Amino acid sequence: MKLAPLALLLVTAAAVAGCLQSDAAIDGRLLFSGRQIEKAGFVIIDGRSHVTFEDRIAHASPGKSGAANLWITDWETGEKCRLVANKSDRWHLDSGKDGLRFAIKNERTTATGAVGTLVRFTMGCEDFEAIEDVSGYGVSNLFDDKTRAIVSTRFYYKTELPGSRLTNLHLRNDAGDERVIEKLSGLVQFTEPDGLYMILGEDRTLVRLAAHDAPIETLRTHVTRMQLRGDEKYAILGVADPGAMGGPVVPKAIVLKLDDKSERPLPGKNPSYWLGFWGAEFAYSEAATGGTGARLHFFNVDTAADRVYVIPAGLADVTAAVPRSSKHAESLLIDSQGRLALFDAAAEPAVRILNLRAYSPSYTPDGKFLLYVKPDTSATELEGELVVQDADFKQPPRVISPVGASVQNGGFFFILGAEPLVFWAHFGRDAANLYYSNHETGAVRRVARGIREVTVTPRRIIGVVRVSEQDLVGDLVQIDAQTLDSTRLARSVSDVSIYGSQIAFIVRGRLSSERDGLWATTLKEIKTDAGN
Amino acid sequence: MRLLLLIAVLRAQAPQVPTAVERAAAEPVPAVDPVPAADPAPAPAAPLPPAPKPRGRMRGLVVAKGVRDALVGVSVAIDAVPAGETDVTGRFDIELDQGGHRLLLQFPGYDPLEVAADVGPDGAAGGVPERTFRLVPRQSGERYESVIIAPDLQAPKTSLRGAEITRTPGSFGDPFRTIESLPGVSQVVWPLSIYAIRGANPGNTGFIVDGVRLPGLFHFALGPSVIHPFFLQQIDFYPGGYPARYGRYISGIVAARTQTPGTDRVHASADARLFDAGGIVAAPWDEGRGAVAVAGRYSYTGLLFSNLQKNADLGYWDYQARAHHTLGPGRVTAFAFGSSDELALNLDDGRQVARSQFHRLDLRWDGVLAGGRVTVAAVGGRDTSAASIKQLNNLPIRAQGWSFAPRAGYLRPLASWLDAEAGVDGEVQWFRPHSDRPDVEQQDLFRQRRVLSGGGYLTMEARAGSRLVVSPGMRVDAFVEKGITKYEPEPRLQVRFRPGGDVWLKATAGRFAQMASLPVSIPGFEGFGLDEFGTQTSLQGSSGVEVGLGEYLSVDATGFFQRLRLTDLRSTFATDITKEDLLEVRDGESYGAELLIRRPSRHRLNGWIAYTLSWSQRLVEGQLVPSDWDQRHILNVVGSYRFDRGWSAGARVHYNTGRPYPVYDQRSTRVDYMRIPDFYQLDLRGDKRFVFDRYVLDVYLELVNTTLTRQIVDIKRTPDGTLDRKGFRIVLPSIGVHAEW
Secondary structure, three states, X not given: OOOHHHHHHHHHHHHHOOXXXXXXXXXXXXXXXXOOEEEEEEEEEOOEEEEEEEEEEEOOEOOEOOEEEEEEEEOOOOOEEEEEEEEEOOOOOEEOXXXXXXXXXXXXXXXXXXXXXXXEEOOOOOEEEEEEEEOEEEEEEEEOOOOOOEEEEEEEEEEEOOOOOOEEEEEEOOOOOEEXXXXXXXXXXXXXXXXXXXXXXXXOEEEEEOOOOOOOEEEEOOEEEEEEOOXXXXXXXXXXXXXXXXXXXXXXXXXXXXXXOOEEEOOOOOEEEEEEEEOOEEEEEEOOXXXXXXXXXXXXXXXXXEEEEEOOOOOOOOOEEEEOOOOOOOEEEEOOOOEEEEEOOOOXXXXXXXXXXXXXXXXXXXXXEEEEEEEOOOOOOOEEEEEEEEOOOOOOOEEOXXXXXXXXXXXXXXXXXXXXXXXXXXXXXXXXXXXXXXXXXXXXXXXXXXXXXXXXXXXXXXXXXXXXXXXXXXXXXXXXXXXXXXXXXXXXXXXXXXXXXXXXXXXXXXXXXXXXXXXXXEOOOOOHHHHO | OHHHHOOOEEOOOOOOOOOHXXXXXXXXXXXXXXXXXXXXXXXXXXXXXXXXXXXXXXXXXXXXXXXXXXOOOOEEEEOOEEEEEOOOOOEEEEEEEOEEEEEEEEOOOEOOEEEEEEEOEOOOOOOOOEEEEEEOEOOOOOOOOOOEEOOOOOOOOEEEEOHHHHOOOOOOOOHHHHHHHOOOEEEOOOOOOOEEEOOOOHHHOEEEEOOEEXXXXXXXXXXXXXXXXXXXXXXXXXXXXXXXXXXOOOOOEEEEEEOOOOOOOOEEEEEEEOOEEEEEEEEEEOOOOEEEEEEEEXXXXXXXXXXXXXXXXXXXEEEEEEEEEEEOOEEEEEEEEEEEEEEEEEEOOEEEEEEEEEEEEEEEEEEEEOOEEEEEEEEEEEEEEEEOOHHHHOOOEEEXXXXXXXXXXXXXXXXXXXXEEXXXXXXXXXXXXXXXXXXXXXXXXXOOEEEEEEEEEEEEEEEEOOOXXXXXXXXXXXXXXXXXXXEEEEEEEEEEEEEEOOEEEEEEEEEEEEEXXXXXXXXXXXXXXXXXXXXXXXXXXXXXXXXXXXOOEEEEEEEEEEEEEEEEEOOOOOXXXXXXXXXXXXXXXXXXXXXXXXXXXXXXXXXXXXXXXXXXXXXXXOEEEEOOOOOOEXXXXXXEEXXXXXXXXXXXXXXXXXXXXXXXXXXXXXXXXXXXXOEEEEEEEEEEEEEOOOOEEXXXXXXXXXXXXXXXXXXXEOOOOOEEEEEEOOOEEEEEEEEEO
């Protein structure tokens, strides 16, 4: 009887023995510890690998975007420094000559938007310049044709005008000369080597500078949209002139000859989609209206000759044209509903309607096959089955994605190899599986499950797979594409960046722990094609 | 018989005020016809002997007013003198002098009945007519309770019966829903009846009725359980460390026993609620050697639901039938039950339906053989599930399953201090799933398969005096699927020690095993993944103390620890059961403490306070993290009070802290874990019982979540960075009428 309490104790102790422990082992070096790390990327400075990353300090809040600290760390030494503190998410990063980078930090909201401090900084953690109260900026670089190195940089930044939605434009050339242009109201477009187009004032006047210190040349008022021909002789403009006697605004598209500012309207009543300059001709389409088919125009702005092709019933308009290949004269026309037609100006008829709808139709590099995603009308996303079709449309189409899987719009591409088609497909709503396929034979192999961010080569896949839909992290693995042998390098990986055999990855467990942060590891057995 | 072996305790409470019977026993009894005392003076003459009074008989049947159950053992007093008791049929037959008498009938739990009765000459033909006396159930005040308790010393459990399982506020009168107010139970999302017990997954808890495993416990949506409430007599809830006679679940067990139908006459009950209507009819047959009970329920939820939600139809029905008859030294019982649910959505691209149905037929013989109690039984069943709702499954799927499960058990005393219980049980299941997607057939869940599971157990119960009970047990289960066999030894040990008074120290330890399971049980989708996932296992231990504080309160405090290896949903958001990585084997553990303070239902004011402090963790991606069911604090205060004249009112206060929930940033690139806000609710219930001579009528109104607390089910971070909490704020009313004949 006296042993009874002891028995109770033993029973309890036996059950409690052996509590679970977290497994903290990661094969790699911790470069930076933290839970809010994101956006890892490689930068090569003086031939040495560095990793940039951001350390989030604030999520977006009403009227204000999120903010993060931007860091850089030396791959070899692990030495690190903070490039930008409190960098705003609202504006992107940019690069300029001499390794200078651009970012905006310390965002604050204003009556008309938000402003911050534009910083130009070196990757050596030195602030080159800080400009206060900037509401936006843009950078234009000129590259050396051979080395692709940046040989000159121009940039502009905008500052607010009190009580106005217009801004002042501060234009800085490569020599550091700054020029202020007031009352910017629209686009800013650089042209090489020194030109600049922009829209100014309440009446949205398109102007240009032929050079940094050239006088402002007024081109056209009430401009809403512009497409410039490469030689800068013509521009296609969307304009919205006020109606006569205060009547309603009538939008229209015009061709503006830039040297004498003469203009003529684009032929057609409703030039709805601009397909761009095809040589000397500007291609655009008119939408079908009741009783009238859509029209495809090729307007020669030099001669004013307009080739017009009436699209048979079946296409509402033409939003894009995809050339079959350099060896074929044929192009694929796509309307705003994803319906397709074949176009060959030399053929009769020039336009042949294809009785199908498709997302992201793409020809194989040799032009022999057309691949597209067959829209799933019941899905909320743009997705469906991946279909391969011989480009001559002599054979019936074949579904190449697994039954029940859904390929998202644009969810495939080609690589060089025996299985050149790579696509990813969803079962259900979470992470996708990655497939290699031979589109000619229809052979399909699943090479990775639950991919998040992977680098694909014909021989191997490196990246984050088996991603948890819940945690948005997965296993960092390298997979032999032939044998599908998989080597797990780390768990709970949210982001990865690969340069050659160097891999920087971010670990973010469900709970905060000492494992969270930016890690580095090296794939010694992987050749440099891993970074392709 | 087990009941005979264990100490039978008659817990008939002594009344606070002496009853008439007691007064009669304590005071001098006046003679009915007092003989004059002898006169000291010489008698003038020899007296004549008194003429004998003519005798007569009084015959009666005593029944409960309303339900008319025959009352056995009712104390019968004639002119305040005890004269006998009613027999097993509720009858008495007393010979006494002719003339006027006062008849007093007394029975625990009923108001005494005193009536005047004239006894006349016994008729020559047909005898004295039998009078029926109806005792009124005591509807207020303290109730006497005569319960033969055969304490199950093996495993700590909470037993609920009577009004506790049909009138607990917040449960909609559903016995199985009552467990959500007990310690160790975490309700995943109120008001859905999905329960995680002691940190394991909901699919790790077994629900058993009369030894038969239920493939699905509750109807769709807010539907009730698939067994009619008044078909059940008692529910035993084992949050862990359940006896070796149960197996193949790694968490708790909820075991229900059905009512044995009365063999005296036809009984019937009917009930109607806002959502459904049902009834039970029970009748004796073969002169009371057997009885048959049939219950059924039909929901007109579809009608209501369809009016509220034009593009959706919802409906369910269930049935139960039970028949027994004596056979040899025991009784054979057939128990058939089944359930059906259908949810249909009329969408633009057609009608999409989710349907679930199961049927079971159990044949059982219980009896006494070779000095022990024997149970031999076999149950056969058929399950079907089908769904074409794309949002749920990604494709149309359906599954059919057939099962056959024999079982046998034997309980026998080996000595005055030692009992033994042994048994075997098994189940063979055939599954015929079908999907329109050929690739999912690569997954075990969608493959045609036969699954065999079986086990044997032996439990010894040794008692050392009245202070120590040790119950070691051993169960071995075998699982066979796709040519793979896994054996799982599952030792169990329970120890109870009474250091003194009404204080018991208790401890349990054991190992438990189960095949892979979905997080929530779905008929037709079980018995899979032995090769891919192996078996789920748990190593459980608990210790605690039970203290009885007189007749008014009992306190039960328990600490527990569980080491788990189970099939978890890889993602909380994964609803597509065709996904090949839907499940993942994870290690986990849970531990905590449970407190139950209970005041028995025989008191006017009765109820309980249940508090659970617990941690539930899983090893995810190498990190030990809170599981999806991790609720740190759960408090339930349940109370009812019986007023006079059949009125009663009850309330339940519930509070739980939130469980972890993944919250995505606006770009869906990162997830932060937050706790869903704490949830509390106040549930109210009022009952009124009308007792008529030949039937009783109960009317009740229940309001669940009267505080209109918002239940948060989803949290998202919006593009502007603020948190968007999605949830609902509803009061669930339930109005019902229940009648018994």
